Amino acid sequence: MKIAVIGAGIIGITTAYELSCDGHEVTVLERCGAAAEEASFANAGIVAPGMPTRDRSHFFSRPAPIRLGWPIAPHELAWFWNWHRARRSDRAQVNRAQMQTLASYSQERLHQITADLKLDYERSDGLLLLLRTEQDSKMMQAGLQRLRETGREFKELSALEARKSEPALSPDTPFFGAIALVNAEVANCRQFALLLKNESQRRGVEFAFNTEVTHIESASGVTLTVAGDSNAYPFDAAVICAGANSARLLVRLGIKLALAALHGYSISAPIREPLNAPRSAVVDQRHQVAISRLGNRVRVSGLAELGGVPGHKRADALQTLYQALHDWFPGAAKLSGGVQEWKGARPTLPDGAPMLGASGIPGLWLNLGQGASGWAMSCGCARALADLMAGKAPEFDLNGLGIERLGR
Numbered sequence: 522m523k524i525a526v527i528g529a530g531i532i533g534i535t536t537a538y539e540l541s542c543d544g545h546e547v548t549v550l551e552r553c554g555a556a557a558e559e560a561s562f563a564n565a566g567i568v569a570p571g572m573p574t575r576d577r578s579h580f581f582s583r584p585a586p587i588r589l590g591w592p593i594a595p596h597e598l599a600w601f602w603n604w605h606r607a608r609r610s611d612r613a614q615v616n617r618a619q620m621q622t623l624a625s626y627s628q629e630r631l632h633q634i635t636a637d638l639k640l641d642y643e644r645s646d647g648l649l650l651l652l653r654t655e656q657d658s659k660m661m662q663a664g665l666q667r668l669r670e671t672g673r674e675f676k677e678l679s680a681l682e683a684r685k686s687e688p689a690l691s692p693d694t695p696f697f698g699a700i701a702l703v704n705a706e707v708a709n710c711r712q713f714a715l716l717l718k719n720e721s722q723r724r725g726v727e728f729a730f731n732t733e734v735t736h737i738e739s740a741s742g743v744t745l746t747v748a749g750d751s752n753a754y755p756f757d758a759a760v761i762c763a764g765a766n767s768a769r770l771l772v773r774l775g776i777k778l779a780l781a782a783l784h785g786y787s788i789s790a791p792i793r794e795p796l797n798a799p800r801s802a803v804v805d806q807r808h809q810v811a812i813s814r815l816g817n818r819v820r821v822s823g824l825a826e827l828g829g830v831p832g833h834k835r836a837d838a839l840q841t842l843y844q845a846l847h848d849w850f851p852g853a854a855k856l857s858g859g860v861q862e863w864k865g866a867r868p869t870l871p872d873g874a875p876m877l878g879a880s881g882i883p884g885l886w887l888n889l890g891q892g893a894s895g896w897a898m899s900c901g902c903a904r905a906l907a908d909l910m911a912g913k914a915p916e917f918d919l920n921g922l923g924i925e926r927l928g929r
């Protein structure tokens with residue numbers, strides 16, 4: 522088939538690669554001038570099948586899992602309410618278990634692609650969830666129980682044991698202990714995306730950059746219209762992998778997706794002294810800030826903000842990241858210059874699960890809404906979607922991840 526993939530983030534690139542492996546003729550259309558320029562640009566890089574969270578079931582728990590920015594639109598407030606309800610619903614535990622299976626499958630596929638293509642990108646093994654106090658540890662217990670129930674392996678470590686894995690952790694910050702997630706890793710999403718893009722090009726995938734899809738029409742195949750071009754481009758099928766912009770494309774086709782852009786921040790700085798830097802990745806569970814080693818740089822990332830001005834970086838948000846770095850790895854990074862400060866949008870549905878599969882419109886397929894785990898789930902979602910498009914059963918249960926959960 523002749524297939525268009527809309528969007529060259531990590532989801533679009535892995536999708537294009539898998540479709541090309543199945544022998545399709547693939548074109549990726551991307552509005553930016555290069556691949557992985559938006560949400561896939563500078564994320565924390567954590568690839569972990571199943572991340573436990575603190576028990577913050579109270580609507581106003583602090584620090585809030587999602588901060589509300591200003592201005593905030595009515596549809597964002599509605600999203601926030603639905604997100605809060607979804608977390609407490611019966612479906613939430615099923616979703617978590619399913620996400621975990623998907624992330625494990627995805628990690629296997631990531632390793633397979635890396636080995637097959639001999640891809641060389643920044644990565645390291647290991648992830649510690651840091652608990653500042655006994656109270657923090659108590660607030661993790663419900664999350665850990667959920668991990669046990671789904672068979673996810675982890676180890677509870679004392680502060681002393683945790684320091685054996687991450688010897689540079691500051692002795693001056695209160696530290697109760699850590700949770701080590703077995704098989705978790707950190708890897709550079711953007712580097713992987715660019716390498717896989719090159720490999721895909723070698724396999725014949727075409728990339729059209731600076732090409733914004735403005736209109737999609739479905740009638741005996743799919744026809745795309747792009748900005749600044751009066752031609753219409755016909756394909757047998759198209760896959761929407763347009764990240765946080767996907768809902769805008771779909772609404773014109775009558776599909777209303779409550780997809781929010783949950784903004785997060787990262788800072789990336791050159792390592793000053795490797796002995797003072799993390800060996801792999803840690804997450805400060807109280808503040809939900811990740812500190813990752815990516816080659817010669819340290820990346821600190823976190824926060825989830827709904828609403829606000831997309832292009833504006835809040836000083837207090839960036840300060841939270843600098844503070845976490847100072848608390849855990851003081852002196853690790855050169856902060857005097859060359860620090861990259863970044864804000865990106867996690868494309869997130871209220872129930873936190875991706876939207877994967879047929880759209881209900883002939884020829885149009887969806888691979889979007891991976892939220893906070895888009896990198897961790899990318900290779901698995903891409904393979905599953907390619908299987909669905911080939912009429913094959915994917916290797917894990919996709920039940921409840923498709924458009925049918927919107928009642929369509």
Ligand SMILES: Cc1cc2nc3c(=O)[nH]c(=O)nc-3n(C[C@H](O)[C@H](O)[C@H](O)COP(=O)(O)OP(=O)(O)OC[C@H]3O[C@@H](n4cnc5c(N)ncnc54)[C@H](O)[C@@H]3O)c2cc1C
Binds near residue numbers: 559565733865866
């Ligand atoms: C601070 C932060 C930390 C994160 N940490 C992690 C982590 O540790 N682990 C993890 O797994 N995930 C993490 N994530 C989430 C992850 O980065 C995202 O889920 C993932 O990058 C989403 O990929 P995507 O391809 O869907 O979106 P994007 O990378 O945004 O790609 C979508 C692409 O579509 C293009 N596009 C949109 N509309 C059009 C159009 N009309 N025509 C043509 N092109 C279009 C855009 O330009 C863009 O390039 C983090 C995110 C943030 C913000």
